[in-house]
Amino acid sequence: MVQFEVTVNVEGGLHARPAALLVNCSSQSQSKITLSKGTKHADGKSILGIMTLGVSQGDTLTVQIDGADEQNVATAIQQLLEQSS
């Protein structure tokens, strides 16, 4: 399992479009992916779940990935969240 913290730089936070792009990336993976903001957790493969976290630009998320391709997915997700648009 890999776990890392990431500051979300996506403009406007994780609204529909970035959440969809994230799920598009995570759903290609066999790993279990969990995003956490404070005490709230969301399945990294659920668009509505991710949007429900209410992530604003500048928030810090904890990402947990567990599975065979966890390293690759971790890199991809980190890049997605750190980029500004």
Add this chain to the structure above:
Amino acid sequence: MLRSLFSRKKQQQEVTFLAPLTGTVLPLSEVPDPVFAGKVVGDGVAILPSADTLVSPVDGKVTHLFPTHHAIGLSTESGLEILMHIGIDTVKLNGKGFTPFVSVGDQVKAGDKLIQFDKSVLENAGCPIVTPIVITNGDMVAEKNVVAKATVQAGQEPLMTVVLK
């Protein structure tokens, strides 16, 4: 074989969506945003609104209301997750022009008012007002049929039916 097909059909659950907006029904492919048009968010349909109030298409629970009130997520009892996104690029309005009537956790009935929006605020900001209505957990869906005619009345007419797996 035939009998098993029929009995399976009877067990399938169908959810009917009422039109959540008054306006013109469009395919998602006409939404000017590749993420919605490409069904990355989910499959569904879009409405170009001619009136200013979004109502609930189903009985369900408000599971998500983005802080800027431009998008709302609902879950039905059967587990379908629905996202309705008022206009395109409207996240940048930061809540301006949107008035919500519900909060996260509220139970709603089909036809209940969810969000009112000021079309002129959206249009002045250069945001298309076409509103995608999509199912975000499409793995539950066996079949989706848009049953609406070209234009619909909010809360009055069916928009689409969804057969669950």
